[in-house]
Amino acid sequence: MDADVVVVGAGLAGLQSARRLEASGRSVVVVEAEEAVGGRIRTDVIDGFRCDRGFQLLNPAYPAVQRWIDVEALELQRFGVGATVRTGDRAVTLAHPLRHPRHLLATATSELTPAADLLALARWLGPTLLRARTASRATSDETLRASLDAAGMTGRLRRDVLDTFLAGVLVESAGESSANYVRLLLRSFAFGAPGLPRQGMQALPDQLAASLAAPVRLRTAARDIRETGDAVQVATDDGIIRARAAVVAVGPDRVGELSALPTPPTHGLTTWWFRATGQPRTGPFLLLDASRPGGGPAGPIWNAAVISEVAPSYAPSGEHLVQATTLLDRPDGRASEADVRRDLARLFGTSTRRWEVLTHHVVEHAVPAQLPGPIRRGPVWTSERVLVTGDHRETASIQGALVAGDRAGRAAERRLSGRS
Ligand SMILES: Cc1cc2nc3c(=O)[nH]c(=O)nc-3n(C[C@H](O)[C@H](O)[C@H](O)COP(=O)(O)OP(=O)(O)OC[C@H]3O[C@@H](n4cnc5c(N)ncnc54)[C@H](O)[C@@H]3O)c2cc1C
Missing domain, CATH: 3.90.660.50 (Polyamine Oxidase; Chain A, domain 2)
Structure with a gap:
């Protein structure tokens, strides 16, 4: 096993779920397709x-920012x-x-x-x-x-x-x-x-990434996720990663590529x-x-x-x-x-x-799109060991992405420790 959990996507949701899992003592590998963390929050100089x-x-004033970010x-x-x-x-x-x-x-x-x-x-x-x-x-x-x-x-x-x-x-x-x-x-x-x-909006995801135990694996897109008995295998551009669970935090437009969930409107x-x-x-x-x-x-x-x-x-x-x-x-x-x-x-x-x-x-x-209806839907298990999260599962905002990641981290921890 390479880690307890592999997190796919290093936007705010993926980074916060990795932080939450590490805080629970879990080993985590985060893979990110792009050359830097941040997802939709990037800054060009x-x-x-x-x-x-x-x-x-x-x-x-976002409660999640007050709780988890050193503003x-x-x-x-x-x-x-x-x-x-x-x-x-x-x-x-x-x-x-x-x-x-x-x-x-x-x-x-x-x-x-x-x-x-x-x-x-x-x-x-x-x-x-x-x-x-x-x-x-x-x-x-x-x-x-x-x-x-x-x-x-x-x-x-x-x-x-x-x-x-x-x-x-x-x-x-x-x-x-x-x-x-x-x-x-x-x-x-x-x-x-x-x-x-001061350093641009990207300082926000950079701060989250800097607090992780292991560096995010950049330029490492996940191509396929499948369960094999007691593990999940994530096929990436850099080989296969085996873990006990996967958190997919890839952003609404990419959800359909790694899960059977419908693509949320944006x-x-x-x-x-x-x-x-x-x-x-x-x-x-x-x-x-x-x-x-x-x-x-x-x-x-x-x-x-x-x-x-x-x-x-x-x-x-x-x-x-x-x-x-x-x-x-x-x-x-x-x-x-x-x-x-x-x-x-x-x-x-x-x-x-x-x-x-x-x-x-x-x-x-x-x-x-934040259409009328229940505001919080929470992360969703698409199989025994694969959890999908991101702002599209919460609210369309920095607050939503952070909460989505945190809830996914907690849900994965509960499953790994046999509590769900
Ligand atoms: C222009 C703009 C303005 C905004 N304005 C505001 C605002 O003022 N206030 C506010 O609160 N919110 C705002 N938002 C929304 C906020 O930025 C997002 O809600 C939040 O950043 C989403 O984070 P996320 O982690 O859910 O998704 P993302 O940031 O999309 O992260 C997903 C990550 O997954 C990676 N990925 C995708 N596919 C793969 C794969 N196969 N393998 C590995 N990695 C993969 C992506 O590269 C990306 O890094 C704005 C967003 C934009 C773009």
Whole structure:
């Protein structure tokens, strides 16, 4: 036997399940197809700029992050809790009144925050703000769109702000995600200030990997998994690994390759990374575009940010790094560079002719679709010794991936010790 457990995939879920198993005294081999750990959380360093493979943020308020991550060591550079919303030729910053009192008046008096919407939002979200279990253990669920409609939240706070912001977070613009899941997400935004680690988002999986007893075997894709009596055999690019159990943590688009489970639906996005000239400014806030009459962006970009303003470590001194995100569920999700550049010029009110594209990432399967229904399904045994996990078995987030991995580690431990 090469190990007690072989873990396939070194994203957050695979790494956390390996950690949990090692903490129980089990020997673990982790194999990863790519040349580095991290899965959907990777950072490219280009000319001194840190470009994450798809713009994403770490929310330190996630319970799993608080429990298992040394957040201090990541040196988070935090975004403001709010957003700057562009509507036509105006831009207004709406922000959390307690964290950003400077923006209180503008937030309270903006036409984007009508009283009826604020009241409806308080009714819709209030119980979950007070108790997370209200949403996580709710027995009924529906789409975000239907739920907000039913709550009477139909004004500009919904159309121009919430829908636009959430489309970027959920990576879908139709409002088809689970309302209960969105309540939990908004709760974590209310209690935390998301940010970017000093070394880039990849510092998060790197931290998990560094705590493992044995290094992850990189460039070692698993090709086949089969059970043989009292063992499981994982055929990899580097030979066969024999273990007493396998945890498959490969990401939703790959699940079908190593198990008989159906491939979960996913949502995708594109992030463009620009070296900007001039002084583009958004302060510490995400810039949302709601310039289309009736809500949503007038161009392909749903959100943008001057990353270097929030996270100076993402750019060489004196340089400006801008990200722009488009959604692949829209026809303009694959907009050309020229179109993205034109849209940025409109959003920032400045010429972008001399802005230089550092890279752009098309992430077809950024997150599993979080459809209405039970929020947590947990890892699933597909045979006596093979367990499948990942964010697609929990929630479509860093929180979900960490919890998924931890639960898989515990489940594998229980089986190995004859307790299940
Ligand atoms: C662009 C983008 C933006 C996001 N924004 C946010 C955000 O702001 N906040 C948030 O909480 N979450 C966000 N997420 C979601 C979050 O990043 C994911 O939920 C999480 O990283 C998923 O981790 P995972 O371990 O489940 O899967 P993955 O990270 O996909 O890990 C699976 C691993 O398995 C490996 N693998 C696949 N096949 C094989 C094989 N045959 N053999 C060996 N290895 C294999 C892969 O290479 C990969 O490393 C975002 C994701 C993306 C892509």
